[in-house]
Amino acid sequence: MSKQLDNIKFAYWVPNVSGGLVISKLEQRTSWDIDYNRKLAQVAEDSGFDYALSQIRFTAGYGAEYQHESVAFSHALLAATNKLKVIAAVLPGPWNPALLAKQISTIDHLSNGRVAVNVVSGWFRGEFHAIGEHWLEHDERYRRSEEFIRAIKGIWTEDNFSFRGDFYRFNNYTLQPKPLQKPHPEIFQGGSSRAARDMAARVSDWYFTNGNTVEGIKAQIDDIRAKAAAEGRTVKIGVNAFVIARDTEEEAKAVLQEIIDKADPEAVNAFGSEVKNAGKASPEGEGNWAKSSFEDLVQYNDGFKTNLIGTPQQIAERIVALKAVGVDLVLTGYLHFIEEVEYFGKNVLPLVRELEAKQTAAAA
Template sequence: MSTSPIQFAYWVPNVSGGLVVSKIEQRTHWDIDYNRKLAQIAERAGFAYALSQIRFTAGYGAEYQHESVSFSHALLAATERLKVIAAVLPGPWNPALLAKQIATIDQLTGGRIAVNIVSGWFKGEFTAIGEPWLEHDERYRRSEEFIRALKGIWTTDGFSFAGDFYRFRDYTLRPKPLQKPHPEIFQGGSSRAARDMAARVSDWYFTNGNTPEGIQAQVDDIRAKAAVYGHKVKIGVNAFIIARDTEAEARAVLQEIIDKADPEAVNAFGDAVKQAGKASPEGEGNWAKSSFEDLVQYNDGFRTNLIGTPEQIAERIVALKAVGVDLVLAGFLHFQEEVAYFGEKVLPLVRALEARGETIPQAVTA
């Protein structure tokens, strides 16, 4: 278990439709005014990171999508300490372009930009914009080359690289990013290929929502493999947080979300993502084993079980930390008010438990 305080990030709603595929009211909005205010609320509440989403086409309730890198820069301009993680897709992006974009934003914002390399799950999106759709493990091979190229461009002069997907010859980027050795690199996934890639090249590994036991199995695998390469990887887990004054209130909200789920959209989303998850050779990628209820929240966020009173949620967060989680990536139904509530009611309890050195082992199976 890390001795550092567990950190918190939130999903930036730069894509319309909210974070649940349900007809329940979601008091959130994808426009810049809402998001600027949300970023400022999150910064005051104690969130260290925000993660912008990358989508190119409509689908599953996401009718509108702002581009992630430019939107992230706008949020950085509205804040002072928050670090924003811009999600990008190898394929649409070339590493030379992204390296230049991120270096510039890093210079302009005092070193507060990071990237999340998304290997891709939405085949229809790639087809719509004329990008080749690679097989599961090939997508991760391309992402690994993408990350190796980013690191090389950001840290060396006269960078040369000869891969299967990207090639560089004596390329020097100036100015380089302020952050040393380079801006943080996040990636997601649950498959063997995703874990293996993280163990070799990524700073952070995001996994879909899961139980502490399920998360620990991934943590142990990644960290054992990373040690072979002399590398260290931090772990982030997705969670949809429903914090209310009573457990009954929180559970009622969850039930309403599921009761009002849009079956057609959920099933269409499920078909798309399970194709991506099951396409891994071992059949254990993201969403490969997700139920209908799991898929109502895009990244299995209900499975992390951060649903209940502030006290219950704080205990479960500390239990996640005990199995190796360094960061909770949080989604909410009503972002502005619930991020503020989390900062006021939940986060102080987490810090108090951490200060007492408690791990709350009984919460692991709660």
């Protein structure tokens, strides 16, 4: 295996919703419009990023007044780039597996095999009610998502596909053309609950976890990988992180403090109430955000907890520590996306590669 294949990968959150990645009134030089996002995708590609993840939101709330639809937006970013893979977030319920499978297969051909999907089981009850979608209890949402993934995999890889589930049924369905990527486009999912991790072990290619300490992430990874091994599978791991890379640690910490100081308390608390209910709804009460503080919730997916906040050297060392416990990809968010993605590519990523090379040499 070549050294390159072992390198940790990097992704960024696509700001296709307004308000950026923090619930703060601090000025952000980030825009949700397509021109900004095309430029960002090109900068990220040139800076060494492997993936971009578009967000799926149907309704306003928590600072996200406007939202572009994820699959169409992902296709636009793919058309503006040459190497970057774009992961389109989708929700079972609004999407039927047949529609999603056909959409993604077409985009896979149009982008020469660079599209992936992130299957989001859903945490925002108000959004489901607003668009007339039935709201399922926590573990039922993951059971539906598992059927959804089994269905799209079957459609992408089999002819005359038939399926009998509690949520979806197919009768001798053959999709043509099938995707370029073999066996199929990569399938991502997130979640921290027992149901989410077990689902990842059984059907997903990638598992996204919220930000956490190295120890907390290791415990999740060890659990998922053991479950996946019992199924004869392997699952790759991505972790969320909000990056504040500055020339000095003091400067980086000051930016973090300013984000928190200028947080929108009403929006943060409303978001916190909704997502904590979702997290605690899991039978074990350990879903995403179940133990998040006010400060954690200022960043949607606990990105501050991962602590990629400091100098390029500090951040590079922490990334390599994440890799050491089994992280395959870091999903990054920023305050000012274009300039900070470029800074990360110039100042952090080369240090990560140097540290990886030293580790490889030491292990040889």
